[in-house]
Amino acid sequence: MAGHGGRTVRDLRRESRSSVLQRLYFDGPMSRLALGSAAGLSSGSVSNVVAELMADGLVEEAGTLGTDGGRPRTLVRFAAGRGRLVGVDVGETRVRVELFDLSMSELARTERVLPGHGSRSYDAGVVAGHILDGVTEVLATQGATQGPAPGPGELLGVGIGVPGIVERTADGTLVHGQTVGWDAVPLEGLLRGSGRLPPHVPLFVENGAKTLGQAEMWFGGGRGARDVVVVLFGSGVGACVVTDEVERGRALEWGHLTVRVRGRRCRCGARGCLEAYAGAEALLARWREAGGEPPPGADEEAALTALLAAAGPGDGGAADPVAARVLAETAEYLGAGLADLVNLFQPERILVGGWAGLQLGPALLESVRTHTLAHALRHPAGRVGVALGRLGPHAVTVGAAILPLAAFFARGGRRPPVDSPAPVPAWQASLGGRLAWQRGRG
Incomplete structure (x- = not known):
């Protein structure tokens, strides 16, 4: 069924869930009344969306707020422990991999030094191996799961910040890192082709400066x-x-x-x-x-x-x-x-x-x-x-981990189907919405 502007009812529901999740993430805890105003939803709509998100375990109650002469209002907040995110910083001297919960609290970290620094060339296979080994290590440290059922240890995605220009093609992401000797390196293909990343786990590759900017815009x-x-x-x-x-x-x-x-x-x-x-x-x-x-x-x-x-x-x-x-x-x-x-x-x-x-x-x-x-x-x-x-020296990994988090928000808190195509970097739209909200408050 078509909705406003050609959008379906499903689209509108996803957008409402996304808006509520983001408002609670950045500005919660909030009452349903305040949340409805912030998200641009009616009281009935916000109550329905919050009830749905609570049933999914993404939103939880957070106490009450007293009012002058009125009935106390129940506060709700984003349930930050619901999933896990991995951020990877492919630097020019080392690969850093960090595991975060949804509040961006660090849970585990590992680093691997890149060999041959100063040769102006980095073996893409070695870098891909370091990424895969690091992801495996941090997930094992925290016992994070990769199963299809959402849960507290669910891995929602892996974000990677890289040096150079990132190009997206029909066959996957290519990295053009001239200063490190990378010419159209199919990094996404190398990682997926290893068989060590489950196909249903979203993977994002972005320029490292861009992930740094993402982190500073959201949290810094x-x-x-x-x-x-x-x-x-x-x-x-x-x-x-x-x-x-x-x-x-x-x-x-x-x-x-x-x-x-x-x-x-x-x-x-x-x-x-x-x-x-x-x-x-x-x-x-x-x-x-x-x-x-x-x-x-x-x-x-x-x-x-x-x-x-x-x-x-x-x-x-x-x-x-x-x-x-x-x-x-x-x-x-x-x-x-x-x-x-x-x-x-x-x-x-x-x-x-x-x-x-x-x-x-x-x-x-x-x-x-x-x-x-x-x-x-x-x-x-x-x-x-x-x-x-x-945000300190780990800001690139924080920004990289935000990539799957923003995509999670854009999907309304739902994971993509197992057979869905590789996701585009939905953080851009999410960041745009965040900036619009900041301007509205200003």
């Missing part, structure tokens, strides 16, 4: 803002922009913006990219070229720690002028790159995340902010705030 420094750019600063650099025009989020290959014509050779093969000056790998290379000496055998994170210590020793010793100069130049390059984002997208906020961004932030953020404002046009610069992301 982007909440309540209309226009945000979230920067991922690790071995390389990337960004995700969320504005009025692209409210569902767009990953940007910001690290390959040219900041110096005929400049340093970038990992992508071009010259003068921002990443060739400001990515952690390039930053450490510039320090070594200038005479700096990272600890022998140190990985990128340890070497970056050593650079920071040399540039600003906390014991009152003399700062290494070479290290200080390299960091000062890096702050200027980053500020110029952020200024381009300010001029292009005019965001309210720029959030700096990623392991290197969070490590360098306390020492460089003020200088980066100053250079950003100096290079940007006055009007958009006058309204932008530059700050560190709030």
